[in-house]
Amino acid sequence: MSRITNVFAKLAGQGRKALIPYITAGDPYPDATVEILLAMAKAGADVIELGVPFSDPMADGPVIQRAAERALAKGIGMPQVLDIVRGFRAHDNATPLVLMGYANPIERYGIERFVADAKLAGVDGVLVVDYPPEECESFAGTLRAAGLDPIFLLAPTSTEQRMKDVARVASGYVYYVSLKGVTGAGHLDTEAVARMVPRIKALVKMPVGVGFGIRDAQSAKAVGAVSDAVVIGSAIVQLLEGQSRENVAAAGGRFIADIRSALDSLQGAHA
Secondary structure: OOHHHHHHHHHHHHOOOOOEEEOOOOOOOOOHHHHHHHHHHHHHOOEEEEOOOOOOOOOOOOHHHHHHHHHHHHHHHHHHHHHHHHHHHHHOOOOOEEEEEEEEHHHHHOOHHHHHHHHHHEEEEEEEOOHHHHHHHHHHHHHHOOOOEEEEOOOOOOOOOHHHHHHOOOOOOOOEEEOOOOOOOOOHHHHHHHHHHHHHHEEEEEEEEEEEEOOOOOHHHHHHOOOOOEOOOHHHHHHHHOOOOOOOOHHHHHHHHEEEEEEHHHOOOOO
C-alpha cells in the first residue's frame, strides 16, 4: 500500500479531510523549498504536490506561471527537483510527495529514468497535466510497477467515459478541477462541486481531491465538506512570492495551519 493510500485510509478512519498544498519547486528561493515543504508538513499538510517548473504551463494562471519562470531562471530542472525530494526525505519519511507538471520535462529526462529516479528519491505519485488517461496506460503502468501512484485530473466537462478511463489507470486519488480555465481564476461554485463529486465517486473508487479557486480557510472548509481532500496552490504560491528568505517557510506553515484548523472543524463529515 502506498504512502498516499495509507494517508487517505488513516484520515477516513478519523473522519478527517486531506489537505494537499501545491508549491513550485525552487520558488521563491531554491535553497528554501525543502524548508517550506517541511514547515507545511509539520503544520498539517497530508500530501504535498511539488510543481516541476516548465516554460509553457498552459493549465496554470499567472501566479504559477510566474513561479515557474522564476524557478527556471534560477536553474531548477528535473535533477534539482529530485534533489529537493531527497532533501525533504532526509527529514520526513511519512508525508507523501506528488510531482505535478507537464510531459515535456519528463520525456526530456527519459521516462524510464524518471520513474526509477523518482522512486529512489522518495516520490509517491506523479500528476502529468497534459497526459490524458486514454493515451498513457503504458506510463501509468510503469509508475504503478515502481510503486508510484499515477494521478489524473477530472474537470466539470469530463464525460462518464473520461471518468471510467481515469478509474482504469489512476491510483492514490483523483484531482477534480472545480473550474473551467486556468489555476487561480474564476469563482468557486461549491454547489456545483457538491453535485459533481458523487458522480465521480460512483465511477472512480478512490478519494477525490478538489482544487482551483480555493484561496482561504472559508473556501477550503466549503469544499472539504463535499470532498475527500482540498488542493490549494495559487494562494500559497502568491503568499510565498512576497516573503523574505528568512520568513518564507514560517509563512507557508502558518497558512497551512489555518487551513488545517478549518478542515478539522469538519471532523466526522462525509463526502
